[in-house]
Amino acid sequence: MKQLSRPARRALLVVHVSVSVGWLGLTVGLLALGIAAAVTGSAATAEAAYRSMQIFGDLLILPIALLSLVSGLVLSLGTRWGLARHRWVLTKFWLTLAATAATAFALRPAIDDAARAVASAEPVGAAATDLVVAPSVATALYVFVTAISVLKPWGLTRRGRRARGTGRSSGAGTAGRRTKAASDGLVS
Numbered sequence: 001m002k003q004l005s006r007p008a009r010r011a012l013l014v015v016h017v018s019v020s021v022g023w024l025g026l027t028v029g030l031l032a033l034g035i036a037a038a039v040t041g042s043a044a045t046a047e048a049a050y051r052s053m054q055i056f057g058d059l060l061i062l063p064i065a066l067l068s069l070v071s072g073l074v075l076s077l078g079t080r081w082g083l084a085r086h087r088w089v090l091t092k093f094w095l096t097l098a099a100t101a102a103t104a105f106a107l108r109p110a111i112d113d114a115a116r117a118v119a120s121a122e123p124v125g126a127a128a129t130d131l132v133v134a135p136s137v138a139t140a141l142y143v144f145v146t147a148i149s150v151l152k153p154w155g156l157t158r159r160g161r162r163a164r165g166t167g168r169s170s171g172a173g174t175a176g177r178r179t180k181a182a183s184d185g186l187v188s
């Protein structure tokens with residue numbers, strides 16, 4: 001893929017971080033609502049909490065997940081980070097893909113079930129536990145993803161080492177004292 005210009009990369013990075021960390025914030029909000037609904041003795045509070053979760057689920061959560069994934073993909077493929085050169089990028093990609101699928105196929109249906117049950121004064125059942133467990137796991141996951149984004153651990157993948165060894169990562173090794181990130185053109 002054609003490399004992004006510096007202004008385009010910076011603008012996209014702002015969008016990516018805002019959306020991705022926004023996803024983490026939204027998930028903490030869903031967790032608060034899930035806990036409130038599970039522990040309250042009030043049917044009205046439970047209904048309000050599940051209905052609020054449903055509004056977030058219907059309007060926000062999938063667009064945010066997909067925008068995080070797509071902006072991350074473009075940033076990877078459009079810069080020398082690459083998608084499969086650095087372990088932290090590849091790990092983020094698979095975790096985000098799994099989280100997006102779990103959001104679409106497990107979290108949203110569980111929210112819909114719970115909202116439907118409270119609206120018709122039926123017991124919510126297992127969905128009440130699911131709607132505490134799922135946002136808890138997701139929160140831990142997005143904190144982990146944020147941490148590896150900032151710390152960028154674990155070095156290069158085999159493919160990344162090969163690319164560097166064959167000199168395709170231009171600049172690497174030529175600068176002598178320059179830092180690895182600077183020689184890769186990855187500092188902003």
Ligand code: HEM
Binds near residue numbers: 071073150
């Ligand atoms: C929950 C999902 C995600 C979160 C919370 C997240 C968070 C972040 C954060 C905080 C940064 C800024 C790091 C820094 O500049 O020090 C970042 C950068 C980056 N992210 Fe993500 N990200 C997510 C998903 C993804 C995905 C799915 C990919 C790739 C497929 C990706 C690829 C990248 C790349 C390549 C950068 C560095 C961009 C650059 O410096 O040009 N991210 N991400």
